[in-house]
Amino acid sequence: MGVIASLPEAVAELVRDGATVALEGFTHLIPVAAGHEIIRQGRRDLTLVRMTPDIVYDQMIGAGCARKLVFSWAGNPGVGSLHRFRDAVQRGWPAPLQIEEHSHAGMANRYVAGASGLPFAVLRGYVGTDLPVHTATIKPITCPFTGEVLTAVPALNPDVGIVHAQRADRAGNVQMWGITGVHKEVVLASRRSLVTVEEVVDELDPRPGAVILPSWAVTFVAEVPGGAHPSYAMGYSERDNDYYLAWDAISRDRAAFTRWLEEHVLNRVPAT
Incomplete structure (x- = not known):
């Protein structure tokens, strides 16, 4: 399939309240913009799955999207704890959070x-x-x-698997390179999928070591330049280390987090 759509259209079609959703990425190509769109659309009672939930899951948990987290490690990489995650588990704010921990x-x-x-x-x-x-x-x-x-x-078979990649062609074939983690596996395991990409191009040129997700394996592709920020997309952007450092103070305080959420997510409308 690999239908080209806007990010709001794809999320509205794929992500339902109560769904099991995996947003994967291992330091690289993390689909942060997609997570923010899920927050904007007010999704609730989600089971969030990810090997290494970091700040985008902290934000989604703090925004009240999550009912359960299935994971193997959680933290703000290189900085410390996820404070919205801890608040949900320890104090039930903004909603109680179940956890299922693996290696x-x-x-x-x-x-x-x-x-x-x-x-x-x-x-x-x-x-x-x-x-x-x-x-x-x-x-x-x-x-x-x-x-x-x-x-x-x-086995893990999420209702929706979401990843970020460097590019796709207009037929919906996706190309990614660098640290690709379990991108391929989560897309193939999920019932439906969304890949956000830095750009949509007429033709995919060969790249050493690149992974190709054929269009038949992908439900929607959305062009979202910078969609991995503050993580990075090799060949397109650098990791924003200052963002990760700043997040620690923001996330420690409920009021500071709520102000951040309003300004940087809820009041920002993505390009369609």
Whole structure:
């Protein structure tokens, strides 16, 4: 499919209250603009999934979008805690937040299982941790061939998978390069998907090591220049380190966060 649409149109079509939504990105190509559009559209009771939730999930949680977070690490990278996340878990503001915690390997394998059409993934992991005690979606499984006790985790098939990439062509084929994390896996695992891109071009020229998501794997493509800010898009933008540092003080205080949200998200209308 890979239909070209505006960001507001794509989010309105894809993201419903109560949906399971994954916005993936590992330091690079994080779909921040899409997260802000979800906030603007007032979505609620979302189950947010991500290997490494950082400030965009902190913002979505603080805005009241989330009911549950499925993750393997959470923080403001290089700075410290996510204070809106902590406030929701510890004090239920602005709404109580359930958590389901895994390891990085467990989350990555759950996406791979989902993308492969399998019901669960098997890995050597979680040994020596207390995660299986606290997370119901981590179970022991015995290998039928060797008798070794391994760990099983259920496949992840989000209702909507959202990633950012460098570019797409007008047919909806997507091209990305650099640190691509689990971009491919989350798009293939999700029931429907949105890829925001720096630009839409007439033709995709070859790039060493580039990942191609064919148009049949993508539901919507939205051209959103700078859509990963404050993270970066290799070849297009640099990481805005000052933003991450400033976020720590903003997010510590509910009133400061609320003012920031009004000024920088709710009162900003993206180009259509």
